[in-house]
Amino acid sequence: xxxxxxxxxxxxxxxxxxxxxxxxxxxxxxxxxxxxxxxxxxxxxxxxxxxxxxxxxxxxxxxxxxxxxxxxxxxxxxxxxxxxxxxxxxxxxxxxxxxxxxxxxxxxxxxxxxxxxxxxxxxxxxxxxxxxxxxxxxxxxxxxxxxxxxxxxxxxxxxxxxxxxxxxxxxxxxxxxxxxxxxxxxxxxxxxxxxxxxxxxxxxxxxxxxxxxxxxxxxxxxxxxxxxxxxxxxxxxxxxxxxxxxxxxxxxxxxxxxxxxxxxxxxxxxxxxxxxxxxxxxxxxxxxxxxxxxxxxxxxxxxxxxxxxxxxxxxxxxxxxxxxxxxxxxxxxxxxxxxxxxxxxxxxxxxxxxxxxxxxxxxxxxxxxxxxxxxxxxxxxxxxxxxxxxxxxxxxxxxxxxxxxxxxxxxxxxxxxxxxxx
Ligand code: DSN
Numbered sequence: 095x096x097x098x099x100x101x102x103x104x105x106x107x108x109x110x111x112x113x114x115x116x117x118x119x120x121x122x123x124x125x126x127x128x129x130x131x132x133x134x135x136x137x138x139x140x141x142x143x144x145x146x147x148x149x150x151x152x153x154x155x156x157x158x159x160x161x162x163x164x165x166x167x168x169x170x171x172x173x174x175x176x177x178x179x180x181x182x183x184x185x186x187x188x189x190x191x192x193x194x195x196x197x198x199x200x201x202x203x204x205x206x207x208x209x210x211x212x213x214x215x216x217x218x219x220x221x222x223x224x225x226x227x228x229x230x231x232x233x234x235x236x237x238x239x240x241x242x243x244x245x246x247x248x249x250x251x252x253x254x255x256x257x258x259x260x261x262x263x264x265x266x267x268x269x270x271x272x273x274x275x276x277x278x279x280x281x282x283x284x285x286x287x288x289x290x291x292x293x294x295x296x297x298x299x300x301x302x303x304x305x306x307x308x309x310x311x312x313x314x315x316x317x318x319x320x321x322x323x324x325x326x327x328x329x330x331x332x333x334x335x336x337x338x339x340x341x342x343x344x345x346x347x348x349x350x351x352x353x354x355x356x357x358x359x360x361x362x363x364x365x366x367x368x369x370x371x372x373x374x375x376x377x378x379x380x381x382x383x384x385x386x387x388x389x390x391x392x393x394x395x396x397x398x399x400x401x402x403x404x405x406x407x408x409x410x411x412x413x414x415x416x417x418x419x420x421x422x423x424x425x426x427x428x429x430x431x432x433x434x435x436x437x438x439x440x441x442x443x444x445x446x447x448x449x450x451x452x453x454x455x456x457x458x459x460x461x462x463x464x465x466x467x468x469x470x471x472x473x474x475x476x477x478x479x480x481x482x483x484x485x486x487x488x489x490x491x492x493x494x495x496x497x498x499x500x501x502x503x504x505x506x507x508x509x510x511x512x513x514x515x516x
Contacts, residue, residue, distance in 0.1 A: 122513045123505045125478060127437040129272070129299065129411040129458025132328045133465065133514040135371060138364045142330050146359035154346060166359050173362050176369035180305050182313050183336035188365055189349050189357040190333030193298045193322035196349075197223040197267075198230065199335060200318045203348035204292045205264045207234045212257060212291075213267035214249065215239035217441050217449070219413075221296060224267040238263060242273075247404045247443045249273070251281055258289045268312070269296025269320075272440050272456050274388075274407040276309060283315035292317045300409055301334075302326025302460065305372045306381020309409060317341055326384065326410050326460045329368025332361045383468055384410045388459045390469035394476030403442050403454065410458050415442045417453040421487060424451040429486030433497045434504035435479060465511040478504060 104111040121133070134142075146166070152159040155167040155174075170188060177186035190196035205211060211231065213224025218241040222229040225237025238261045243250045258266060268282040279295060286293035295312035301321040303309035312319050319336040323329035337345050350357070371377060385408065392406045395414060403413035416423055423439030430437060440456035447453045462475070478500060485496040 118516045122516050123434060123508065125435045125475065125504050125508065126461040127435065127457045127459070127479075129438075129456050129460070130322075130325045131458070132302075132325060132460045133516070134324065134328060134330060134364070134368070136515045137371070138328075138330055138367050139515050141364040141367045142360050144360050144363060146363050149359050150356040151359055152350060152356045154350070160356075169359065169366065170357070170362050173366035173369065176366055176373065177334055177336065180369050180372055181311065181319070181336050183319070184339040185337045185342035185345065187335040187337075187345050187349050188332075188362050189354060190320075190335055191354060191358065191361075192331060192333045193221075193296070193320065194223050194333075195353055196320040196322075196333035196335050197221075197294075197296060199345065199348040199353050200294050200320055201231060201235065201265065202352045203341060203344040204294070204318065205235060208236060209264040210236040210238060210261050211265045211267065212238045212240060212254070212261065212263040214270055214273070215241050216271075217445060218242045218249075218443050219270045219273035220267075221269065221271045221298070224269065224296065242443045244444055248275060249277075251278065251285075254282070255285050255288075258285050258291065262289050263291045265292040265294055267294050267296055268316070269294075269298065271299060272411065272413055272454075274402070274404050274409060274411050274413055276408040277312070279310060279312040279315040294318045294320065296320050298322040299325055299411065302328055302372065302377075303381050303384065303409060306378045308378075308381035308385050318345065323365050323368060326381070327368060327372060328380075328460070328464060329372075330361050330364035332358070332365055334365065380463060384459050384463045386469045387463055387467065387472055388412060390472035391457065391459065391475055394473050395479070398476060398480045400480075410460050412457045413440060413442055414455040414457065415453060416455065417442065417446060419487075421453075421483075422447060422451045423453055423455050426483055426486045427455060429492050429497060430455075430479070430482040432494075433478070433482040433485065433500040435482050435500070464514055465508070467511055474507060478507070 150160045151166045155171045173188040174186045214220030216226045223231045225232045240254045266286050293316045295316040298321045300309045304311050321334050323332045388407045392412050401415045401418045427439040440454040441452040442454035445453050485493040
C-alpha cells in the first residue's frame, strides 16, 4: 500500500516553501504591469505541478523513443488539437520550451547558417532572437535589422521593403517585445512574397489578443508563427509553433531532435488547459478588455503630462518616454517597485541613454485584466504610477515615506480583485 505520510514541501524544505509563499504574497499585493507577465489560473498551475514532470517522451505522439506513453500521447495530441483550433492553424508543435527556442526552431527549419534574415531591431522594440547581434540568431545568420520612423515611432514599411529588396532575406520576422501598435501582417506578407522570403510572425506578446480576436491574426499570412504561452495567452511558461502544413515536418524535426530532447509534459498539459481556457467565449472579453484598459491608461498618463512612444497603444502595452522629463528609467522602475508597482525600464526608439538605464518604462495590462480591473480603474492606476515617479524624483532624493504610503494604497486598491491561481 502506498504511504500517505510523505512530507510536503513545507516540511521538507521550509526555506524554499517560505520563498514561494513570499512570492505569492508579493504577486498578490503588487500592481503587476510587466508587459510579458500574467497570472496563470489555478487549473494551469495544477497541471504544471503534476506527475507528468517524471516522464520522458522524446519523439511525437505515435512515434516515441520511450515506453509508457498511454497518457502522454493523448495529452500532447489534445494540446495540439486545441492549439490548432484556437488559432485556426494547419499545424502546431507544442513542445518548444519557450519563445527563444521556438524562434531558433523556426530558423533551423527554414534557413541555413549564414542565410540572411530580417527583423525589427531590439532598440526599436524587436526581440533578441530576431537577429540582434549578441543572440545566436545574429551570430549564425546574417541579420539585417529594420526600425521604426523617427517622427512617429511606427514600423517603417518603406524601409522594410527597400531592405528586403536590397538584401533578399531567406526569412523575415514580424513581431516585437515593446511595440505598442498593431502589426500589418498582410503588408509584411506582400514584401516577403515579392522577395521570395519566408514570413515568420513572433506573436509572443500578443498571442492572447490574437486568440481572443483583439488583434489581427498572422495565421493566413505567415509561413510560421511562434509564441510563448505565458504572456497575454495566460498559460504556463512555454513556447508554441504554428505553421502551414507544408512546413510541419521541418518544424517538428527542428524542435526534436534538432534543438530539444524530451518535451516537458507537465508544461504540455498546462498549455492544453490554457488553450481550453482561451477557447472559452469569456477569453474574448478578457482580450478586448486588455486593449480598452491599455488605451484608458495611455490617455490618463498623457493627461498627466507623460509622453508615450507612438502617442498611445493598440495592444496590451504602452511605452512611456521619460526623456522629455530628463529622467532615466532604471531608477524610476526600481523606486516604483518599492511602491508595489512592478514594471520594467525599457529602451525607447532612438534612445539617447544606454540599454541598462534607458529612457523608457514599459507597461502592460494583461495581469491586471486577469484580476478583473477594467478601464474605469485606469485613472487610479495612472495616479499611483505618477505619484511613484514623483516619489522617485523628489528634489531631496527618493521620498521613502511617500513610497511606503503608495505601497499601502496599492494593496488596498487591489484588495477587491483576487489574484488568479494564488
Ligand atoms: N523577455 C520577454 C519580454 O519581457 O518581453 C521577451 O522574451
